[in-house]
Amino acid sequence: xxxxxxxxxxxxxxxxxxxxxxxxxxxxxxxxxxxxxxxxxxxxxxxxxxxxxxxxxxxxxxxxxxxxxxxxxxxxxxxxxxxxxxxxxxxxxxxxxxxxxxxxxxxxxxxxxxxxxxxxxxxxxxxxxxxxxxxxxxxxxxxxxxxxxxxxxxxxxxxxxxxxxxxxxxxxxxxxxxxxxxxxxxxxxxxxxxxxxxxxxxxxxxxxxxxxxxxxxxxxxxxxxxxxxxxxxxxxxxxxxxxxxxxxxxxxxxxxxxxxxxxxxxxxxxxxxx
Amino acid sequence: xxxxxxxxxxxxxxxxxxxxxxxxxxxxxxxxxxxxxxxxxxxxxxxxxxxxxxxxxxxxxxxxxxxxxxxxxxxxxxxxxxxxxxxxxxxxxxxxxxxxxxxxxxxxxxxxxxxxxxxxxxxxxxxxxxxxxxxxxxxxxxxxxxxxxxxxxxxxxxxxxxxxxxxxxxxxxxxxxxxxxxxxxxxxxxxxxxxxxxxxxxxxxxxxxxxxxxxxxxxxxxxxxxxxxxxxxxxxxxxxxxxxxxxxxxxxxxxxxxxxxxxxxxxxxxxxxxxxxxxxxxxxxxxxxxxxxxxxxxxxxxxxxxxxxxxxxxxxxxxxxxxxxxxxxxxxxxxxxxxxxxxxxxxx
Numbered sequence: 001x002x003x004x005x006x007x008x009x010x011x012x013x014x015x016x017x018x019x020x021x022x023x024x025x026x027x028x029x030x031x032x033x034x035x036x037x038x039x040x041x042x043x044x045x046x047x048x049x050x051x052x053x054x055x056x057x058x059x060x061x062x063x064x065x066x067x068x069x070x071x072x073x074x075x076x077x078x079x080x081x082x083x084x085x086x087x088x089x090x091x092x093x094x095x096x097x098x099x100x101x102x103x104x105x106x107x108x109x110x111x112x113x114x115x116x117x118x119x120x121x122x123x124x125x126x127x128x129x130x131x132x133x134x135x136x137x138x139x140x141x142x143x144x145x146x147x148x149x150x151x152x153x154x155x156x157x158x159x160x161x162x163x164x165x166x167x168x169x170x171x172x173x174x175x176x177x178x179x180x181x182x183x184x185x186x187x188x189x190x191x192x193x194x195x196x197x198x199x200x201x202x203x204x205x206x207x208x209x210x211x212x213x214x215x216x217x218x219x220x221x222x223x224x225x226x227x228x229x230x231x232x233x234x235x236x237x238x239x240x241x242x243x244x245x246x247x248x249x250x251x252x253x254x255x256x257x258x259x260x261x262x263x264x265x266x267x268x269x270x271x272x273x274x
Numbered sequence: 275x276x277x278x279x280x281x282x283x284x285x286x287x288x289x290x291x292x293x294x295x296x297x298x299x300x301x302x303x304x305x306x307x308x309x310x311x312x313x314x315x316x317x318x319x320x321x322x323x324x325x326x327x328x329x330x331x332x333x334x335x336x337x338x339x340x341x342x343x344x345x346x347x348x349x350x351x352x353x354x355x356x357x358x359x360x361x362x363x364x365x366x367x368x369x370x371x372x373x374x375x376x377x378x379x380x381x382x383x384x385x386x387x388x389x390x391x392x393x394x395x396x397x398x399x400x401x402x403x404x405x406x407x408x409x410x411x412x413x414x415x416x417x418x419x420x421x422x423x424x425x426x427x428x429x430x431x432x433x434x435x436x437x438x439x440x441x442x443x444x445x446x447x448x449x450x451x452x453x454x455x456x457x458x459x460x461x462x463x464x465x466x467x468x469x470x471x472x473x474x475x476x477x478x479x480x481x482x483x484x485x486x487x488x489x490x491x492x493x494x495x496x497x498x499x500x501x502x503x504x505x506x507x508x509x510x511x512x513x514x515x516x517x518x519x520x521x522x523x524x525x526x527x528x529x530x531x532x533x534x535x536x537x538x539x540x541x542x543x544x545x546x547x548x549x550x551x552x553x554x555x556x557x558x559x560x561x562x563x564x565x566x567x568x569x570x571x572x573x574x575x576x577x578x579x580x581x582x583x584x585x586x587x588x589x590x591x592x593x594x595x596x597x598x599x600x601x602x603x604x605x606x607x608x609x610x611x612x613x614x615x616x617x618x619x620x621x622x
Contacts, residue, residue, distance in 0.1 A: 167361060169361040172328050172348070172361065173355070173357055173363075173422075175327075176355045176423075177349075177354065177374050177423075179378055
């Protein structure tokens with residue numbers, strides 16, 4: 001076979017920026033530096049089972065699952081509406097939905113901080129209406145709100161694209177055979193959009209479980225998710241070994257959840273994003 | 275029995291400024307096999323979709339059994355459709371596809387199974403229940419689509435170019451099959467195609483459409499033998515269409531001479547279109563011909579030879595079993611019965 005020389009720059013790129021860091025991560029996860037030099041150890045991985053760290057894992061996964069579920073509940077109807085006959089030819093709706101994504105993620109999250117403050121415009125209006133103020137900043141609710149707000153488009157777009165590609169005559173056939181809108185939705189549209197739902201779930205769950213910015217800004221300085229824990233180990237505690245071990249464990253969790261989803265997804269037709 | 279099962283009255287439909295249907299009136303009789311025939315873009319599929327309920331006409335009404343169904347959604351109509359690309363549900367097997375409509379009607383499991391088996395037998399797919407629809411060939415998918423529609427016992431079955439995606443041999447087989455199925459279930463079939471041969475061989479009634487208008491409705495024989503205008507004549511089978519004029523009743527002038535014919539009722543010296551089928555032109559020796567021509571090309575077509583014969587500025591297409599040699603001179607003979615006179619179609 002003819003050698004393709006154009007491949008080499010990419011291979012070099014991947015070795016420097018993907019393979020080498022991964023190996024470094026593995027190296028730090030399983031070693032410790034003592035006076036006698038570098039030694040192999042499982043101590044860092046064992047430390048993850050300490051209740052204090054384990055609870056951070058559980059909380060991160062829990063919040064990510066809640067955010068993913070809310071994104072799916074909100075996102076699926078939105079995708080159906082955007083892909084429907086009335087709106088599919090009208091790109092403005094889709095555009096309006098995507099525009100916030102063009103703005104920096106940090107800016108949008110800071111904006112929510114302002115909106116949720118004690119004297120925020122929302123609370124001023126609530127006060128005028130003699131309603132109790134909204135006090136969710138620095139709680140789980142604010143973090144979930146931030147995740148849902150930031151990651152919702154990642155749920156909507158893959159579902160939308162699957163729905164747009166769906167053969168409209170299949171839907172017409174189901175109507176023709178006596179199915180009203182809800183029957184068609186339940187028996188045809190939802191089952192056939194499973195690949196999109198799967199992509200959406202993956203694309204929301206993964207950033208949600210690893211985020212540290214949303215939890216830092218909306219959860220307050222002492223709020224801990226896995227992302228914050230990793231950041232802290234590297235930047236504050238200076239414990240690169242433990243930080244690597246947490247990252248390694250997180251990667252394993254993500255790989256396992258992806259392979260479960262992928263297996264489930266395969267039972268349906270392909271068309272997923274990965 | 276005289277009341278037509280479906281009646282379209284003054285139906286018009288406009289898609290973003292282009293008129294797909296212009297004031298269509300159509301009667302579909304109970305238990306007949308009616309074909310909507312026409313070139314692509316003539317509005318035949320739109321007509322079918324209006325009957326099925328997938329499109330709403332801008333003006334006009336659709337009557338089913340004497341009652342207006344214009345505003346009824348598809349799932350409330352007693353018609354079922356076989357779609358162009360079959361539109362089988364890819365996430366269900368053959369039996370689940372066919373049972374879809376029955377399950378919605380909430381029939382019990384035993385009845386559903388029995389009906390599914392019967393439907394599969396009807397389309398010659400016995401034992402295919404558990405097969406995955408995507409593993410089936412085009413012809414088999416087509417049969418499943420037909421079974422899925424027929425199992426609901428509709429009063430009218432709509433078929434949108436159902437054989438369009440099949441190869442020629444399979445298509446011929448399915449034509450016979452469809453006709454057999456229609457006889458077996460004894461319901462009305464409304465069939466859309468652009469294939470004139472298919473239309474002629476399967477239908478009881480053919481409606482020829484062009485530019486959103488119905489040109490002619492009649493039995494295949496009438497449409498073929500007595501086309502109403504030059505478009506129908508040209509679309510249904512091959513035709514020689516030449517300009518001429520009527521000198522008086524039963525006497526036409528074209529190709530530089532007078533011809534006796536059997537048509538009357540045109541104005542004196544009225545400009546007309548003369549339509550002559552290629553198989554109706556007889557080849558005789560040079561001396562006996564009404565016209566003398568020179569053979570320009572000869573193509574073997576299986577049963578006959580197709581020849582182009584040039585005579586006084588007109589190229590005649592002639593079908594004959596007698597082969598002529600290129601460049602030879604022959605006589606052409608046309609009998610009065612085979613000359614069809616048509617009013618000139620004034621193109622807008």
